[in-house]
Amino acid sequence: MTVLGGIGFTAPWLLTALLALPILWLILRAVPPAPIRRRFPGVALLLGLTDDETVSDRTPWWLLLLRMLAVAAIILGLAGPVLNPDVDRAEGDGPLLIVLDGTWAGATRWPQQIQAIEAQLTRASRAERPVGFLTLTRPDEPSFQSADVWRSRLAGFAPAPWQPSQADIARATEIMGNLPDFDTLWFSDALDFDGRDAVLDTLQSRGAVEVYQTAANVLAIAPAVYENNVVNLNVARAVPGLEREVVIQAEGRDPAGNARILATAFASFDQGATTATAELSLPSELRARITGFTIAGQRSAGATTLVDDALRRREVALIGNDGGEEGLQLLSPLHYIEQALAPTADLIDGSIADVLPANPDVIVLADVATLSEAEANPLIEWIDAGGMLMRFAGPRIAASDISRFDEDPLMPVRLRAGGRSVGGAMSWGEPKSLEAFKETSPFFGLSIPDDVVVSAQVVAQPDPTLADRVIASLSDGTPLVTRKVVGQGQIVLFHVTATAEWSTLPLSGLFVEMLERLAVSSAAASPDAGDLEGTTWTPLRVMDGYGVLSDAGNLPGVDGPELVSAPAGPSMQPGIYGNGDRRLARNVFTADSSLEPANWPLDVPVQGLAVAPEQPVAGWLLSLSILLLLADVVASLALSGRLLGRTSIAVIALCALPFLGFAPPAFAQSEPDEFALAATAEVSLAHVITGNARVDEIAAAGLNGLSDTLFFRTSVEPATATAVDLETDELAFFPMLYWPITPDQPRPSTEAYAKLNDYLRSGGLILFDTRDADIASFGAASPNGRKLQELAAPLDIPPLEPLPGDHVLTRTFYLLQDFPGRHNSRDVWVEAAPPNAEQIEGMPFRNLNDGVTPVVIGGNDWAAAWAVRSDGAPLLPIGRGYSGERQRELANRFGVNLIMHVLTGNYKSDQVHVPALLDRLGQ
Numbered sequence: 001m002t003v004l005g006g007i008g009f010t011a012p013w014l015l016t017a018l019l020a021l022p023i024l025w026l027i028l029r030a031v032p033p034a035p036i037r038r039r040f041p042g043v044a045l046l047l048g049l050t051d052d053e054t055v056s057d058r059t060p061w062w063l064l065l066l067r068m069l070a071v072a073a074i075i076l077g078l079a080g081p082v083l084n085p086d087v088d089r090a091e092g093d094g095p096l097l098i099v100l101d102g103t104w105a106g107a108t109r110w111p112q113q114i115q116a117i118e119a120q121l122t123r124a125s126r127a128e129r130p131v132g133f134l135t136l137t138r139p140d141e142p143s144f145q146s147a148d149v150w151r152s153r154l155a156g157f158a159p160a161p162w163q164p165s166q167a168d169i170a171r172a173t174e175i176m177g178n179l180p181d182f183d184t185l186w187f188s189d190a191l192d193f194d195g196r197d198a199v200l201d202t203l204q205s206r207g208a209v210e211v212y213q214t215a216a217n218v219l220a221i222a223p224a225v226y227e228n229n230v231v232n233l234n235v236a237r238a239v240p241g242l243e244r245e246v247v248i249q250a251e252g253r254d255p256a257g258n259a260r261i262l263a264t265a266f267a268s269f270d271q272g273a274t275t276a277t278a279e280l281s282l283p284s285e286l287r288a289r290i291t292g293f294t295i296a297g298q299r300s301a302g303a304t305t306l307v308d309d310a311l312r313r314r315e316v317a318l319i320g321n322d323g324g325e326e327g328l329q330l331l332s333p334l335h336y337i338e339q340a341l342a343p344t345a346d347l348i349d350g351s352i353a354d355v356l357p358a359n360p361d362v363i364v365l366a367d368v369a370t371l372s373e374a375e376a377n378p379l380i381e382w383i384d385a386g387g388m389l390m391r392f393a394g395p396r397i398a399a400s401d402i403s404r405f406d407e408d409p410l411m412p413v414r415l416r417a418g419g420r421s422v423g424g425a426m427s428w429g430e431p432k433s434l435e436a437f438k439e440t441s442p443f444f445g446l447s448i449p450d451d452v453v454v455s456a457q458v459v460a461q462p463d464p465t466l467a468d469r470v471i472a473s474l475s476d477g478t479p480l481v482t483r484k485v486v487g488q489g490q491i492v493l494f495h496v497t498a499t500a501e502w503s504t505l506p507l508s509g510l511f512v513e514m515l516e517r518l519a520v521s522s523a524a525a526s527p528d529a530g531d532l533e534g535t536t537w538t539p540l541r542v543m544d545g546y547g548v549l550s551d552a553g554n555l556p557g558v559d560g561p562e563l564v565s566a567p568a569g570p571s572m573q574p575g576i577y578g579n580g581d582r583r584l585a586r587n588v589f590t591a592d593s594s595l596e597p598a599n600w601p602l603d604v605p606v607q608g609l610a611v612a613p614e615q616p617v618a619g620w621l622l623s624l625s626i627l628l629l630l631a632d633v634v635a636s637l638a639l640s641g642r643l644l645g646r647t648s649i650a651v652i653a654l655c656a657l658p659f660l661g662f663a664p665p666a667f668a669q670s671e672p673d674e675f676a677l678a679a680t681a682e683v684s685l686a687h688v689i690t691g692n693a694r695v696d697e698i699a700a701a702g703l704n705g706l707s708d709t710l711f712f713r714t715s716v717e718p719a720t721a722t723a724v725d726l727e728t729d730e731l732a733f734f735p736m737l738y739w740p741i742t743p744d745q746p747r748p749s750t751e752a753y754a755k756l757n758d759y760l761r762s763g764g765l766i767l768f769d770t771r772d773a774d775i776a777s778f779g780a781a782s783p784n785g786r787k788l789q790e791l792a793a794p795l796d797i798p799p800l801e802p803l804p805g806d807h808v809l810t811r812t813f814y815l816l817q818d819f820p821g822r823h824n825s826r827d828v829w830v831e832a833a834p835p836n837a838e839q840i841e842g843m844p845f846r847n848l849n850d851g852v853t854p855v856v857i858g859g860n861d862w863a864a865a866w867a868v869r870s871d872g873a874p875l876l877p878i879g880r881g882y883s884g885e886r887q888r889e890l891a892n893r894f895g896v897n898l899i900m901h902v903l904t905g906n907y908k909s910d911q912v913h914v915p916a917l918l919d920r921l922g923q
Contacts, residue, residue: 481494732764
C-alpha cells in the first residue's frame, strides 16, 4: 500500500491515468471544430424560422469539467483508496504467525481481540502473506494458509478456562522450532505464566515479534468462604491502580427454578492494592440456592467462582434420649455428634413431629429404639423423598426387639438380640480395630488411626443382602456401619453408640471425616489431596472460558487428589464434580492463585487492541462517478433541446432505476420485529421446521386445523400457524411447539439447544411426535425413535412416565382416556408426578402441583389427524367410516385439551371442580 496525503492506495499505479486528463480536456474541447462564418444572401429567407433541435458549436466548459470529474472519480476508485491506512509488519512478506494466549483472562475482551485479528488478516491478505495460528492453551501444528481462509474461521476460536501448562509450552516451542522463519503477531491476555519467556525467545529467533494486548485490568474472584455466619469473598486484580469498586453478584435459582441474581455485594480496591474483600450475610435458605458468584461487567471463567457443599450448611436434626441427667454433657448420646457437626452444619433440636416440617437434610437418632406409628410413617415418607436417617446403636436398641425377626422399615439390616461385647471386664477378647475400607465404601481412602477401637456393638444377623449394605467393618469382619437405600433417601446405622461408651470412634477425627463422606456435614474448608484419597469424582457440569456452565456429557471421572492438585486443562476442566451425594467445585482462580501482569522486554513493540478501522472509499468514488455521468446525460439532453422528449424521459428513468430501491432505513421495519409482532398479536401455534417439505406442510395444516377447532369450541382464537426455525427465531412467543420427527432432520446447534432449554424452563411445552405408532410403539428401535433420542439428549427434560389416567390432560376441556391421532396408540409420555402425590379423600384424582408438563411424547401423528385443506375439509383420511371420524374427533379433543393445559395449567385439579367432575364420572 502506498500512502499519499494521508490516504492509502492499494493500486497506486492507476493514479498515473490522472495525467491523461489534460489531454482528454483538449480533445473534448476541440470536438466538434469551430464552424467557418460565411455570408449567404439566401439566409434572409430563413429569418423568423425556429429549429426544434439545436447543436452547440462548442462543448461548454462546465460540461467538460463534469466529465473530467467523472473520469477522475473512476480512476481514483479503481486505485483502491483507503482512509486511516495503517502500514505495519503485516505489509511485509513471508509467513506470518498469529499467536494467541487463548486463556480465560482474555474472554471479557475477546470480541475486541477478534476484531484486531481481523484487521491484521485484512492487511496480510493485501500483502498476500500466508498466515498460521498457534493457540498456547491448545497447541497444534499451524497450517499456513490464505488470510481470507482464516477470516472465515475466526468464529470458531474461543478462550479456554485455563492457563498454558508446562506441557503446552513445551509442545508450542517444539512446533515453532520445526517451522520455517516467520514474523509473529502475539495477542496476549495481559497475564504472565510460566514459560512465557521461553516462547518469546523462540519466536524472536524466527523473526520479528509484535505484541498486542489490552490495557484493561484483569479481575478474578476466589472461592467463597463461609465463616462466622457470613460469606467472605476475595477479589484480585493484576495491576495496582486507583481506588475502584466492583460489584459481586450471587447467582442461583429461585423457588420456581429460574436463574436469578439473589444478592449483590461490593468490594473496594484501595489505591495501589491488588486485593479487595466483601462480606455477604444471607439466611441459610437463600445461601443454599446460590450456585456461584460473578464480578459484574466481567465475562470470564476467572471472574466466576462456583459454589459446592462447602457453602451450603446442611440442616441436621438431633434426637436422642438424655435420660434426664443434668450436667453430664459427656454422657449425653448427642454430645459428640454436636461437637462434630456444629462447625459445619445447622443443628435442629426437637421431636420428630417438630423437625419434619422443617424438612432437614439429615435426622440423627441416637439410641432411639422404638418409634410410634405416628412418628414412623411420616419419617418413612420423608426418607423416601430424599432424606437421610442416621441411627446410632446403644443399650436401648441392644435390649429391644427392634428388627429382630423381620427387618424394620427404619433399620438397614436385621439385628441380633443383646448386642456383643468384644473387649472389657466381662469378655475374654480384646477390643477390635477397624478393617480397611473397601473400594465400594464411601469411606474408601480414609486413614484409620490406631487408637480407634470398638469394645461393644450390636450385631447384624446374616442375610443375603447384608454384604451389599455393609460400608464399614471391624477387623473380624463384623459390620460397623450399614446402609440401605429407600426411595430417593437412605438409612445409615452405626452399630456402636454415639458416645465413647462402646468405642473410641466419636473421639477421633475419623468420625468427622466419615460424617463428611456421608454428606451429613459440609467441609469446613477446601479439602486437600489427602482428604480425597481413594475417591473418584464424576464431572457433572463444566465451565468454558466465558464462565458459562454446560453439561459435562461423557467426560471421564477423575481421582480425588488430582481434582484439587492437578492444574486445570483439557483433562481437568473447571466445573462441578460429584461423588455420591457430595459436590465439589473446581474453580479457575483459587485461594492460592495470584495474578501477575505480563511485562515485555523493551525491544518488543506492544500495542493495544483498539484498531482504527480502515475505511475503503472506492465504492463511494465509483458511485460518485455514476452520478456525474448521469448528470452529464441530462445536461447533454438539455443542451440539445431534447430534455422533455419521450426518448429522453425513458433514458432518465432507466438511469434512475438502480436508485429507486434505496429507501430511508429509518422507515424500514426489520424482519425480526415483524416476526415478533405477528407472533404476539394473537395466540399462535408453532411447528418446528424439519427440512422435509411434506412433513412441514402437514404440520402447518394440522396446527391450522387445530386452531379452527379451538376457535369454534373454546374462547381461544388462535392466529395462523407459524413455522419456526430453531436457529434464528425467538421461541418465547409461542405457548406450544409441535415437533414432528423425521429420521434425516438435522441436529440443532448448541445455541438452539440453549434457547430450547430456556423455553422449557420458562413454561413452554414441546409436543414430540415420532409419527410411527403404526409400526413401532413408543421406545421401540425405529428410525424415528432413535432420532428422537438423539435430538432430545441435550434437552433439560424431567423424568417421564406414561400418561396416567388421572392426569390433568384427561380433563382440561374434555374427559378423555384415549389420545389417538392418525394412529391409535396409548403410549403417550408426560412429566412424572412427584413421588409424594397422593389421592385425597373425596377427590377423583391425585393432588398434583400447578406446573405444566414441559414435554409430551408420542407417535400418533396428531398433525395428520388435525390437518385440513383451505376449504376446511380433512386433508388426510383416517380409518374407515364412522370409526375413523370418531378417531379424528378424539384427536381434535386431545388437541383442545393440550392447548387448554398449556394456557391454564392444572387448574382442573382445584377442589372447586370436584363436584362437576364426580358427576361426569358417575361417582
